[in-house]
Amino acid sequence: MxxxxxxxxxxxxxxxxxxxxxxxxxxxxxxxxxxxxxxxxxxxxxLPPDYRNVISQSVVFPVTTLNAMPKKSLYFHLCDNPLIIGDGNMSFSLDKPSGKKCYMVGARGLSITWGDIPRYWIWTPLPESRFLKVARLHLVWWLHVVANVETRILSPQTTYAAFLVFKIEQDERGFNRKPVQLCVNFEGQEDGGERSVFLNPSRDMPQLAQDRGNGWKETEMGEFFNENGEDGVVSCILKELSCSSTWSGLIVEGIELRPRAA
Structure with a gap:
């Protein structure tokens, strides 16, 4: 048969x-x-087992419209149209090949040292951002930006990579002369596997940042394996703490976590 x-x-x-x-x-x-x-x-x-709970947190797209979609249409909608959820400082989407969950923590959801002091960081809307406001670095000596993400919201048995999503302004300071440190660790673990990256390298340097095709660049911060999705927190960190230089001209949209391709 x-x-x-x-x-x-x-x-x-x-x-x-x-x-x-x-x-x-x-x-x-x-x-x-x-x-x-x-x-x-x-x-x-x-679709993820908890997709109904996730889309119920939508703050922009009507939940009733999402629930009424055929499941195939909903799947591809969530792949191509990140959903702003919760307090508006996080987006959710699906990885098209696998259906696994992707999240971006918007700038307002990040822990940014001196982020609420206007002489250091400025909060501004940009039409090309999925979030209401992004963080524009005015001037600091001490650079420290962290996304803390609960592992229970991610897909289990999955290797994730974290990406800094950013722009560099033409009059930037520091980012073409010194590297920043990027790392990804589980909360409570010592920093390890740090990557030194020039966010605005000169032409003769390796170009580690990739164009996302939507007006933003991204550079990988590190990766981790989310084993069972149990309660825990993963920290994605951008830092430069030597105080040996001033920094300005960085615009941060957020930090995105995506499944690593199998």
Whole structure:
């Protein structure tokens, strides 16, 4: 007996054990496969188990509209349109190949030393940002920015990479002369695996920052393995604490955590 002779619910179960990419490919096999591959039964399995709770926290896009979407449409909507959630200082999206959860902590959700003192940091709206305001560095000697993320909200059994999402202004100071230190650690652990990165390197230096295609750049801060998603906190840190130079001209949108490609 061929697979096309199986009941649709059996085909849907088999398809739900594959991947979003495989389901999309299967839809071209036959009208039967297309019907199954587009069904809510299949795409419900590709969405995170707690997706209803997450989208209920939406502060911009109507929750009723999200809940009314077919599950396949919802999946791709969440891949392509980060959802602002909670107090407006975090966004949620899905990794398109895997369906695993991605989060960005917006600048207002970060711990920024002297961040609320206007002569050091300025909070300003930018039309290209997904958040209401971003942090613009005016002038500091001591640079320290931290995102603290609870591991329970992330996908378990997943290796995550953290990325600083930023811009550098033309009249910046310090970022083309000295590197900053980037690291990712679980709370309570000593700093380790620090990366020294020039955020505005000259042409003869390695260009570690990547253009995100939306007006922002990103550079990797480090990675970690989220084993079981149990209660814990991971800290993503940008720092330069030597006080040997002044720094200005950095604009921070946030710090993003994304699953590492398998």
């Amino acid at each position: 061929g697979i096309t002779q199986l009941p649709e619910e059996c085909i849907a179960l088999i398809m739900s054990l594959t991947s979003p990419r495989d389901a999309c490919r299967s839809s071209v096999v036959s009208p039967l496969f297309r019907s199954v591959a587009d069904s809510d039964v299949v795409w419900e399995k590709f």
